[in-house]
Amino acid sequence: MGYIGETIDSIKSIQIRQLLTQAISLGMIVTSALIIWKALMCVTGSESPVVVVLSGSMEPGFKRGDILFLHMSKDPIRAGEIVVFNVDGRDIPIVHRVIKVHERDNTGEVDVLTKGDNNYGDDRLLYAEGQQWLHRHHIMGRAVGFLPYVGWVTIIMTEKPIIKYILIGALGLLVITSKD
């Protein structure tokens, strides 16, 4: 009971200046996180420099919950590279390996076929209706490095959004009641 009384007292004793300072520091933290994210997008040349592996189609190399670091350069796409691509009309990125490449002579346009290491057949079933090949504009980046298990945080927050709300609520409470 004494703790609740103390908390209410501390909420009542917040002055406007202190509140504004706290709001600004919070804003600074969020903004610097955004700056780091955008800088990473610039450096790696990819729209999403880090992705979480969501399915088991690349096991045992990449398990669900691993995170992949992506890099996109102007280098041509070659067989064996692990690429992350978006199918038209779907916004979940897929991480699979390139198994066939046909690159045209003059224009540099390329037809690419991909397959997950752990899948039996190639990805034509995943592509859009009538699409047989992927093109350069579908591909968001090449996987260059990876860290195991770190992506589970994102998966849990996406699949059980209640945990996200609990976390944000707890953080908000901590900000309001902390003395500095």
Next chain:
Amino acid sequence: MHSFGYRANALLTFALTILAFMCAIASFSDNFSNQTPSAQIQILNINWFQEEPHGNDEVSLTLNITADLQSLFTWNTKQVFAFVAAEYKTSKNSLNQVSLWDAIIPEKEHAKFWIQISNKYPFIDKGHNLRGKDFNLTLHWHVMPKTGKMLADKIVMSGYRLPDAYR
């Protein structure tokens, strides 16, 4: 300064920093390994070579693949993904790569192997360009680490040729 919250926060931050540092060091140590892989591929037989109903050439081969990839494994290696691709040039396309076979090698002991199979994936061209075509067979490998940077390389073997007429 000495409350439970502060101490837990400091401990967690320190633990995560050390963990990230160890992952970086593990990945960096891969640069020091000396890698000398070797491979040989022989085409034993052209099983059939025909034109598909949709108009593309397709050929089926039996390959004999011998390889020693044991030197690629370090303590930070989770698996090595090896595949054989046929590479060739046509009048319209400056480069074509078609993967014929692949395998996942989970341990060093399995990295020295000899295998005789027909191609796992269909060798289909975009067009009718395969008659009499010279092509290279390349053994690619992709070392996937337990943590950190991935490494890929290949051995190119040239001098293979497809027959001049359909069979």
